[in-house]
Each structure stands twice: as structure tokens, then as C-alpha cells.
Amino acid sequence: MEAIRHIRSLLASRLSALNQEKLKGKKIIGYIPGGYFPEELVLAAGAVPVCMIRGGDHSAVETAIAYVDRWLDTFYRAQIGYGVSGVDPYYKVLDALFVPITDANNRALSDVLAYHTPLDVFPFGIPHTKSEDGYGYYLHGLTKVKAKLEQITGNDITDERLAKAIEQCNRERELLKEISLMRKSDNPPIASKDFVMINHASMIVEKTTMIENLDSLVRELRNAKPGVHDRPRLMLTGSTLAMGDHKIVELIESAGGNVVVEDFAEGIKPYWNTVPENDAPLNALAKTYFMDRVAPAWFRPGSERLDYLIRLARDYSVNGVVWYHLMYRESYKMQSYYFPEMLRKETGLTMLTLESDYDPAETGQMSTRIETYIESIRRQP
Amino acid sequence: MTTYYTELLTLCGFKEDEITRQKQRIETAFEILQLGPEDMKIAAERVQNRFDIELLGIRKALGVWLKELFDVVLARKEGKKIIYFGYPPFQYTGLAIKAAAKSRDEFYVGCPEVVFCQTFGQIFNKLTPILEEGEAKGLAPGHAMCSLLQIKNGALAKKMIPLPDMSIATSYFCDMGPKADELMQYRYGYPVIYVDSCLDSPWGEWPNFDPERVHYLGKQLNGMFQSLKDRFDIEIDETVWKNSRFLAGRLYMAIDKVNEFLTADPVPLGVADTELIMNFPYGCTGIAMDEGAEAVEILADELKRRVEQGIGVVPKSAPRVLLAFQSLVDPVFNQLIGEVGLAVPATMTLLPPPPFPKSHPYPTLGEKRAEKAMFGGAYHSSYGNIKRIEESLKFADVDGIIYNYQYSCRPLVCNSKLLKLHLEKETGLPTLLLDMDFYDDRNYSAAALRTRIEAFAEMLRAKKAAA
Numbered sequence: 103m104e105a106i107r108h109i110r111s112l113l114a115s116r117l118s119a120l121n122q123e124k125l126k127g128k129k130i131i132g133y134i135p136g137g138y139f140p141e142e143l144v145l146a147a148g149a150v151p152v153c154m155i156r157g158g159d160h161s162a163v164e165t166a167i168a169y170v171d172r173w174l175d176t177f178y179r180a181q182i183g184y185g186v187s188g189v190d191p192y193y194k195v196l197d198a199l200f201v202p203i204t205d206a207n208n209r210a211l212s213d214v215l216a217y218h219t220p221l222d223v224f225p226f227g228i229p230h231t232k233s234e235d236g237y238g239y240y241l242h243g244l245t246k247v248k249a250k251l252e253q254i255t256g257n258d259i260t261d262e263r264l265a266k267a268i269e270q271c272n273r274e275r276e277l278l279k280e281i282s283l284m285r286k287s288d289n290p291p292i293a294s295k296d297f298v299m300i301n302h303a304s305m306i307v308e309k310t311t312m313i314e315n316l317d318s319l320v321r322e323l324r325n326a327k328p329g330v331h332d333r334p335r336l337m338l339t340g341s342t343l344a345m346g347d348h349k350i351v352e353l354i355e356s357a358g359g360n361v362v363v364e365d366f367a368e369g370i371k372p373y374w375n376t377v378p379e380n381d382a383p384l385n386a387l388a389k390t391y392f393m394d395r396v397a398p399a400w401f402r403p404g405s406e407r408l409d410y411l412i413r414l415a416r417d418y419s420v421n422g423v424v425w426y427h428l429m430y431r432e433s434y435k436m437q438s439y440y441f442p443e444m445l446r447k448e449t450g451l452t453m454l455t456l457e458s459d460y461d462p463a464e465t466g467q468m469s470t471r472i473e474t475y476i477e478s479i480r481r482q483p
Numbered sequence: 484m485t486t487y488y489t490e491l492l493t494l495c496g497f498k499e500d501e502i503t504r505q506k507q508r509i510e511t512a513f514e515i516l517q518l519g520p521e522d523m524k525i526a527a528e529r530v531q532n533r534f535d536i537e538l539l540g541i542r543k544a545l546g547v548w549l550k551e552l553f554d555v556v557l558a559r560k561e562g563k564k565i566i567y568f569g570y571p572p573f574q575y576t577g578l579a580i581k582a583a584a585k586s587r588d589e590f591y592v593g594c595p596e597v598v599f600c601q602t603f604g605q606i607f608n609k610l611t612p613i614l615e616e617g618e619a620k621g622l623a624p625g626h627a628m629c630s631l632l633q634i635k636n637g638a639l640a641k642k643m644i645p646l647p648d649m650s651i652a653t654s655y656f657c658d659m660g661p662k663a664d665e666l667m668q669y670r671y672g673y674p675v676i677y678v679d680s681c682l683d684s685p686w687g688e689w690p691n692f693d694p695e696r697v698h699y700l701g702k703q704l705n706g707m708f709q710s711l712k713d714r715f716d717i718e719i720d721e722t723v724w725k726n727s728r729f730l731a732g733r734l735y736m737a738i739d740k741v742n743e744f745l746t747a748d749p750v751p752l753g754v755a756d757t758e759l760i761m762n763f764p765y766g767c768t769g770i771a772m773d774e775g776a777e778a779v780e781i782l783a784d785e786l787k788r789r790v791e792q793g794i795g796v797v798p799k800s801a802p803r804v805l806l807a808f809q810s811l812v813d814p815v816f817n818q819l820i821g822e823v824g825l826a827v828p829a830t831m832t833l834l835p836p837p838p839f840p841k842s843h844p845y846p847t848l849g850e851k852r853a854e855k856a857m858f859g860g861a862y863h864s865s866y867g868n869i870k871r872i873e874e875s876l877k878f879a880d881v882d883g884i885i886y887n888y889q890y891s892c893r894p895l896v897c898n899s900k901l902l903k904l905h906l907e908k909e910t911g912l913p914t915l916l917l918d919m920d921f922y923d924d925r926n927y928s929a930a931a932l933r934t935r936i937e938a939f940a941e942m943l944r945a946k947k948a949a950a
Contacts, residue, residue, distance in 0.1 A: 171896045171918065173627040203683040205658040206893030213865045216686035217901055227681025229699065230654060230661070235706075239681060239699045246693075402654055402661040402677040403668070430627050432659045432893070436666050439621035457626075 103326070105319035106296050112307045112315070113299070116152075119308065120195050123150050129197045129255050134181070134211065135305065135342075135368040137395060138202035138228050140244065140387045142377070145267035145309060146259045147251040153305035154181055154192065154199070155369060157344025160460045162187075169214050175207040176428035176459050177342040177368060185215045198222040198254055200247060204230075205400045207431065224250050230402045232393060241388040248384065264383035270309055271377070277316035278304060278373035281323060285362045286418055289328040294338065294361035295351045301370050302345040333360040334479040337415050340426035341399070341434040343369030349465060350426050350456065357473045358480075363418040365411060367398035367434075399433040408441055412448045422479045423453040424472070428460075452478070487520035488513065491527045494536060495606075496543035496778070505553075511560070512553040516643055518607065526607045533605075533814035535756045535796075540782025544759040547775045548601040551767050555598055558591035559645035564715060566592045569653030569660040570631055570765065571861070573678065573704070573852070576651065577768040578727035583717040587769075590715075595644045596635040597766030597811065600922055601759070603634075604812025613637035614923055621666045627891040630923035631811075632663040639667060646673050649714060651707065655680040655700060656862055657894055676710050678703045680853075682864050682894075689867035690840050692857045697843075700862075701850030708849065721848055730772050731764055737779035738764070742833055744786035746880065749795020750803070750826040751786045755817035758809035761832055801826045802943035805879055805912075807886045808832070813924040819933050820885070823940045829879045837874035865898035869905050876910055883943050885936065887917035890926070913946070915939040 124130055129149040133139040144151035162183030163176055169186050170179060184190040185199075193199075201212040203225045212225040226243035229236035248259050278301060284291055300319065304312055336359045338350065343366040354361055364370050377390040396410040415423060423445060427434035435457075442453040454475040456468055488509060492502050502509070513519070535541050558565050568577050577592040584590050603610045617633030618624045620640045638644045650667070653660035654677040664675045680700040684692055708719045738760060744751055760779050763771040793799070803826045810816040820827055839858045845851050856862040860871025876884075886902055888895040903914045917935065920926035 169900060171890070171899055173890050173896045174893065203681060206682075206897050209682060209865065210893075210897040213686050213898060213901060217904075223685070225683045225685055227683030227696075229679055229681055230658075231677055231679045235699060235702045236679070239695060242693075242695045243683070400658060400662070402652065402679065403665045403675070404662070405665075405669075432626070432628060433662050435623065435626050435628070436621060436659075436662045439623070440666060440669050 103319065103322050105315050105322055106300070109300055109303045109307065109312070109315050109319070112311060113303050116306050117191050117195070120150065120152060124195060130195050131251065131254070132193070132196040132199040134199070134201045134208055136202055136204055136208075136228075136398070137367070137372045138204065138240075138391055139200055139247075140271075140391055141305075141309075142264060142267035142271050142387060143244070143248055143251055143259060145270065146263040147255045148257045149197075149251065149255050150308070152192070152196070154184075155302055155305055155345045156180075156184070156192065157342065158347030158349065158460055160462060163460050169218060170210055173430050174210050175341070175431045177344055178207040178211045180344070180460065181211050182214050185211070185221065186218050188219070193221065196221060198224060198250070201225045202228050204228045204398070205433065222254070228392075230400060232397060232401065232406075237388060237393055240392040241385065244384055244388055261383050265379065268377045268383060268386065269379060270313065272379065274304055274309065274313050274316065275373040275376055277313065277320055278371070280320055281316070282363065282373065284323055289331055290360065290362050291323045291326040291328045293355065294364065295348065295355065298343060298351060298364060298370070301373075304371055306345075331360060333358050334421040334476055335360055335362045335419060337361070337363050337365070337411070337418060337420045337423045338426060339365040339411055339423065341367050341428050341431040343426070345369070347458075347460065349458070349468070350424070353465070353469050353472050354424060354476070357469070357476045359472070359476045361424075362420060363414055365414060372396075399437050404433065404437060408437065408444055411441070412445060415445070415449050415451060420451065421482075422451055422475065424475070425453055425455045426458065428458055488523050491523045491530065492546070492549070494527055494530050494542060494545070495549055496539065496546035508553055508557060512556045515556050516552075518609075522607055522609060529608055529814070530606060533755055533818065534759070535753060538756070538782060538785045540778050540780075540785050541756050541759060543778035543781060544775065545606065547763070547771050547778055548598065548606070548759070550770045550774065551593070551598045552602045554769050555591060555593060555595045555644055563591045564589060565645055565647040566590060566649050566651065567635075567647045568592070568594055568651040569657070569664070570594050570597055571653065571656060572765060573651075573655060573856070575724065575727045575731070576707075578730045578772075579719045579724055580711060580717060581768050582727040582730055583719050583723045592768045594766040595638060596631045597762050599634050599638055600631070600811035601762060601766070604922070605759070605814055610634065610812060610923070611925065613641060613643070614925070616640045620670070622663060629659050629663070629889070629891045630920055630926065632659060634922060636663060636667060639671060646671050649673065649710075650675045652677045654678050655703070655856070656682070657892070659893060674714070676707050678707050680862065682862070684864040684867065686864075686866050689860060689863050689870050690858060692863060694843070697845065697850050697853045697857060700853035700856065701845065701847055704849030704852055705847055719848070724848060730768070734763055734772055734776040734779065737776050737783055738833070740783035741779060741786060742829070744783065744790050746828045747790040747795075748803075748826070749793070749797055749799045749801065750828055751789035751795055753796040753818060753821045754806060754809050754827050754830075755814040757827070757830065757833075758811065758817055761809065761830065762811065765832070795826070796821050797824055797826045800947075802882045802940060802947055803828050803880060804943070805834070805876065805881045805884045806830050807884070807888060808921055810919070810921045810924070812922055813929070815929050816919070816924070816932065819929060819936065823933065823937045824944070825936070825940050828881065831872060834872070834875035835878045837871065837877075861894070865894075865901065869898060869902045872902070873906060873909055876906075876912070881912065882947060883939065884912050884914040885917060885939070886914055887919050889921050890918045891920065913939070913942065
């Protein structure tokens with residue numbers, strides 16, 4: 103599809119575009135994914151947001167070992183590897199990095215980069231329980247982020263600017279949601295690898311251009327005449343699906359599976375909810391980003407997410423679930439132990455659990471397990 | 484009358500009449516724990532070989548841990564309400580519950596996994612089946628899951644400890660503890676209180692902090708107090724909190740005395756033995772407050788005599804190190820520090836606190852406790868933890884640091900390498916990093932650690948000689 107090709111090319115040339123923006127005096131603001139950093143604040147400050155969402159690269163994980171123990175989440179070790187290398191072009195272009203602190207893994211990232219690099223690292227806390235107090239603390243964090251961005255850019259983040267940015271980001275979320283919902287059909291018009299790619303692009307590509315392309319894509323998809331598929335429909339869920347970590351989706355597709363919906367803490371931007379446009383903007387952001395979204399596995403308790411996955415599995419009529427988490431992300435590992443029992447009880451579905459340390463040596467074993475799982479689904483009466 | 488457990492219990496400081504009086508309880512507990520005559524023999528041998536049982540204080544300390552084990556195992560049968568708290572505990576919370584209760588016997592409040600470390604680990608060397616059960620029931624091996632939580636999970640699954648009426652999760656420090664509590668809540672259905680916090684201070688902030696951190700953690704603590712009132716009708720206020728400190732006062736005073744004698748040269752007690760007293764205040768709220776305090780007082784008197792006589796566990800002028808943590812289960816590791824000729828006058832948990840900055844007038848009990856937690860460092864941030872150690876080192880006369888850390892504890896793993904860099908730069912003290920497991924000796928090789936510690940000791944000796 104034309105729009106997909108265009109978005110892909112925008113992604114490929116984004117680094118050079120960022121450097122050009124920087125030369126023009128724009129501030130480039132990096133943030134760590136997970137859905138708790140509102141890009142709206144950066145846009146309203148007149149700066150350029152860019153998500154540090156790359157992964158899948160074992161060499162970055164190896165670089166990190168001199169700076170942090172291996173017993174931390176693979177994605178965060180990879181970020182440390184990129185960050186401390188001193189040569190990574192995405193980290194080099196940043197004027198500041200915002201790190202929503204969700205657990206010890208990204209706390210390590212924040213501390214190691216603050217200690218070992220000249221990068222301006224700004225951590226802010228994400229409470230682990232949904233409550234009025236938790237909302238209050240998150241809102242306080244956003245207030246600090248806003249002040250920091252104003253200091254970096256020299257621009258005031260006024261309510262008007264913020265409202266405009268919210269409107270823009272809402273449009274992007276609506277389009278992503280519309281595309282995702284099309285996959286409920288018997289013959290989904292877009293492959294998971296393309297949906298994941300556009301989702302990643304929405305965290306990196308310039309916002310206006312991205313929205314224009316998503317708009318075009320929606321029109322193309324509405325008019326598309328997808329072929330008939332009889333491949334098992336799968337939900338793919340887990341901790342992190344980074345840009346560059348293509349292995350899992352490719353293996354599923356080449357084994358004859360069809361991922362029709364994804365849910366990840368890092369790597370799939372939450373697109374189900376829009377931010378209310380008539381409320382006080384900062385409060386509205388806090389409500390949508392913290393209270394309304396389905397919390398990831400590290401929340402305590404984390405059962406909301408498991409109920410949500412069961413709803414997604416039903417809504418998208420899936421035949422099975424692939425749970426993919428990275429090594430040493432303990433919250434996902436623990437839920438992967440008891441979720442299959444819940445899933446089976448509620449839906450009769452089975453689940454395949456896979457883990458990765460971005461090590462190429464995993465591929466063969468992972469491929470065998472996926473093939474076997476898909477075959478077992480096919481043989482189900 | 485001699486029974487299959489008399490020898491072990493006598494070695495552990497039990498008096499004959501105590502064994503007779505408690506016969507029923509002891510046998511019921513051992514039956515639940517599936518500990519038989521063969522286990523007692525192994526334990527008796529281990530106690531004789533691995534601990535300084537020439538000292539009555541050490542024998543009694545071992546006995547206190549066995550009594551704590553009996554208490555937790557029998558708590559439900561004895562009609563107590565049961566509250567478990569995670570490790571590391573929020574200081575004094577358990578004791579405050581005891582202080583607020585109608586009688587101290589009304590509740591069992593403690594950290595059963597710590598009690599199991601000290602008994603099934605240190606004394607019986609029989610933790611493996613419990614760990615394996617914990618692994619099989621959701622805390623899988625090979626994923627750096629906390630072995631302390633595996634012990635709790637395994638002991639619950641094997642029905643060695645009763646289900647609690649409530650569990651207080653360590654959400655203020657650790658990510659894995661509360662998730663493991665969630666897993667156990669799913670499996671067993673008991674209520675869990677999550678006391679949440681966000682360790683989000685930027686590098687370099689301690690001892691300062693964003694006051695909102697104190698408000699948030701304070702509200703969480705106040706919420707816990709409210710839940711305790713709603714569920715158990717116990718009210719924790721400032722007076723109760725003060726009283727709770729008195730419950731542990733005698734124990735802390737005795738520990739302080741021991742600490743003072745540990746600074747002597749030669750150091751009069753080894754790591755395997757100091758470990759036995761360290762966790763009384765962290766894992767227990769029961770008999771350890773009285774009989775534990777008595778054991779530590781006796782120990783302090785015995786150490787005083789050793790110091791006066793110049794008796795030490797390593798030669799005088801041996802290199803002195805701060806050992807970050809002792810193993811809670813493995814006296815073999817704890818002993819090898821002394822075997823390579825290193826004296827340990829201090830461990831991290833027993834380091835004296837640096838002077839605290841002036842307090843703000845926070846209005847609620849929860850906020851006051853939260854503020855103290857910020858000053859303590861570990862609940863503030865990685866930087867706070869490291870600086871707290873750096874500040875405390877000013878009061879410890881050491882030649883080097885062994886920072887051995889729990890490989891499966893994310894908060895410790897977060898900062899291990901930064902800690903070494905920072906402390907070496909700021910204090911000039913050589914620092915050895917050791918990745919190990921305090922709760923599961925299957926996860927490291929004591930021989931490999933020995934090689935590294937020996938080399939470190941040799942370097943310290945050479946450095947000392949050159950000076």
C-alpha cells in the first residue's frame with residue numbers, strides 16, 4: 103500500500119530530518135516508551151518528540167554489560183547500550199531524555215545514563231496503583247515535566263497550545279484505532295507487521311505528516327479487497343515489542359499464523375482512548391494516560407490487564423494467544439504463569455509463552471515452538 | 484526424657500524443662516514441617532561445625548529462630564490472627580500492630596520467609612524442596628526471580644505456613660515482592676495491602692527529595708493503617724508508634740552493644756554468627772523481641788570478655804572490610820570471609836545511620852514515617868542508597884568493601900556497578916562486587932567466590948603492608 107510505503111520511507115529518513123530540525127534550533131526531546139509520556143507536552147512546547155523505541159539488537163545488550171548487571175530487562179539493557187555507546191545517532195541528537203519510572207528496569211536506565219553520559223535525564227514517577235492518590239502523583243509528575251520542557255525550550259506551554267496538541271494526538275489515536283478495528287473482520291486488510299510499523303512510526307515521525315499518512319492509509323484500507331485467509335487468528339501480547347525486534351511477528355507469519363491484535367507495555371502506543379478536549383488540558387492528559395488506559399503488568403494488582411486481554415481475545419475472535427516477554431521482566435513472567443488458566447477458563451483458548459534476550463541463537467527454538475503451537479490450533483476441532 | 488530433637492534443641496540453648504513443656508508444640512511443628520530424626524542429626528552437626536556455639540548468646544540466638552519457626556507454623560492452630568509483611572519491612576510496622584493489639588498473643592506478625600531462611604537454611608540445610616515448590620508454583624527458575632519469595636510461595640504451597648489474614652507488600656521498594664503477593668493472592672485468595680511509592684528521584688538528589696514523594700508514600704501508609712483498623716479494629720497512632728519502638732528497644736540496645744564490640748581489633752565474632760542476630764528486628768515481632776534481646780545481651784557480655792582478653796576470630800591487624808550483606812541461609816559463605824583472613828567490623832544493615840537532616844512538620848503519621856524512609860536512602864533512590872552507605876562509612880574503620888548483592892533483587896542490581904564506581908571514587912576504598920544469592924546457595928559456587936575473595940584479601944594485605 104502506498105501509505106505504508108510512504109510511512110516506511112519517513113521512518114528511514116527520520117534521523118536526518120531530526121538533525122535538520124536541530125540545526126534550525128528546535129529542541130529534540132527523547133522519551134522512553136510505555137505510554138506514560140504525553141507527546142502533547144513536547145509538541146505544545148514547540149519541540150520535537152522522539153521515542154527511544156528501538157530494540158532487538160543483541161550488540162546493544164552486550165555493550166550494556168559493562169555498565170549494568172544482566173539481570174535487568176533486555177529492552178532497558180539495550181537502551182543503556184545505545185545510550186552509553188556515545189555514537190548512537192538517536193541518543194546523540196537528543197537535548198534531553200524523559201524517563202517515566204515504572205519499575206527498577208527503567209530506574210537503572212535513568213541512573214546509568216545520568217551517571218555515565220552528559221545527557222540531560224529527567225525521571226518522573228509512575229505510581230503502581232490506580233487511585234486518587236496515584237492520579238495526583240502522576241499529575242504532579244506531568245507538572246514537573248511541563249516545567250522542565252518550558253525551561254529547555256524557553257517556550258510557555260499554554261493551555262491553548264496544549265489543547266491544540268491534544269487535538270492533533272487524538273486524531274492520530276483515532277486513526278490508529280480505526281485501522282486496528284478493521285482487523286476484527288474475517289479478512290484483516292493489514293498485516294500485523296505493518297500495523298506494528300505504523301504504531302512505531304507514530305512515536306517517531308513528525309506528527310502532521312504522520313496523521314496525513316494515516317488518513318491516506320485508512321482510505322486505502324477501506325477500499326482494499328483483502329484475499330481470503332484461513333490462517334489461525336492470534337493475539338500477540340507481552341512486555342515490549344521494540345522497533346527492530348521483528349523476529350516474533352515474522353516467525354508467526356511464516357509459520358502460518360495471523361496476528362490480528364497486539365498489546366504491549368512498550369512498543370504499542372495506547373490508542374483506545376482519546377484525551378477529553380474540553381477539560382483542563384493537563385488534568386485531562388493525566389486522566390487519560392494514567393487512569394483510563396489499561397495498566398501494564400507492573401501495576402499492583404495487575405488483574406485489570408488480564409481481564410482486558412480476555413475481552414480483546416473475544417472481540418477479535420482469536421484462536422490463540424502468544425505471550426512474548428523479554429528476559430528478567432518479572433511482572434510479565436509472573437503473570438504468564440497464571441494467565442493461561444484464566445484464559446482457558448474464560449475463553450477455552452490456549453497460550454504460548456516465549457521469552458527473548460534479543461539473542462539470534464533463540465530463533466530456531468522459538469520457530470519450532472511457534473510452528474507446533476499453530477499446528478496444534480489448526481488441529482483443534 | 485530424650486527425644487529425637489533433644490540434642491539439637493539443647494545445642495540451640497533450650498533448657499530441659501522448656502523442651503518438656505513445649506513437647507506437644509515442637510512435635511506438631513516438626514510434623515507439619517516434615518522434619519524427622521535424620522534432619523535433627525544433620526542440623527546438630529551443622530550447628531556444631533558452622534556456628535560459634537562456645538558462646539551461649541549464639542546458642543540462644545539459634546534457639547530463638549527455632550521458636551519463631553514454631554510460632555509461625557502453629558499460628559493458625561493457636562488461634563492467632565496472621566499478618567505477613569514483605570522483606571525488607573517498613574520499619575516498626577509489624578511492631579506497631581503488636582503494640583496496638585489487645586494482647587501481643589492476639590497476632591502473629593512477621594516475615595515467614597526470613598524465619599525459614601534462618602532455620603531451614605542456616606540450621607537444617609533443607610531449603611531446596613521448598614524453593615523447588617516455589618519455582619513450580621509460578622516463580623520460575625532461570626529468570627532471576629527472588630528466592631526469598633520462592634521460599635514464601637513454596638512454604639505456602641506445601642502448607643508449612645498458614646495462609647495469612649493479610650499480607651503487606653513491599654511496593655515501596657521492590658517490584659517483584661508485590662507481584663509475587665499478587666500471584667499468591669490469585670492462588671490462595673488472601674487480602675494484600677500494597678504500600679506504593681515511586682523511587683523516581685534524579686541522580687544526585689539525596690538527601691533532598693520532592694515533598695510530593697513523602698505525601699504519596701505517607702498517604703499509602705495512612706491507607707494501610709486504615710485497612711488495619713477496618714479489618715482488625717486496631718488503631719495505630721503516634722502513641723502506638725512510640726510504644727512499638729519500646730517493644731524493640733531492648734533488642735536494638737543489645738545489638739548496638741554487639742556492634743560496638745565488633746569494632747575492636749581483633750574482631751571478636753565471625754560473619755556466620757553476627758548474621759544470626761541481624762534479622763531479629765527485620766523478620767520478627769514476637770519472641771525475638773524478648774528472648775532474642777536476652778540472647779544478644781548475653782552475646783554482648785561474652786564479646787566484651789573476648790575483647791578484654793584480645794581474642795578474635797581473625798588475627799589482630801587483619802584487613803577490615805565492610806561486608807554489604809551476609810547470606811541468610813549459608814554459613815559456608817559467611818564463614819569463608821573469616822577463613823581468608825578478613826575481619827568484618829560492620830555490615831550494611833548494621834552501619835550507623837548518618838545524622839538526619841531537620842524534619843519538616845508533616846501532619847500525619849504516615850508522612851512522618853515516609854520522611855524517615857527518604858532519609859534512610861534505600862527507599863529514596865539508587866543514589867540515596869549509595870550516598871547513605873558513603874556517609875555511614877565515615878564512622879566505620881575499614882580498608883575495603885565487599886559489595887555482595889542479591890542477583891535477583893532488582894533494586895540492588897540497579898545500582899551495583901554504579902555503587903562500586905561511586906564509592907571507590909569518593910572514599911578511595913577498594914570495592915569488590917560479588918553477584919550472589921543470599922537465600923539460595925544453589926545459585927552460586929562458594930569455591931568460585933572464595934577465589935575472588937582470597938585475591939581481594941591478598942590485595943588488601945599488600946596495600947596495608949605498603950602503607
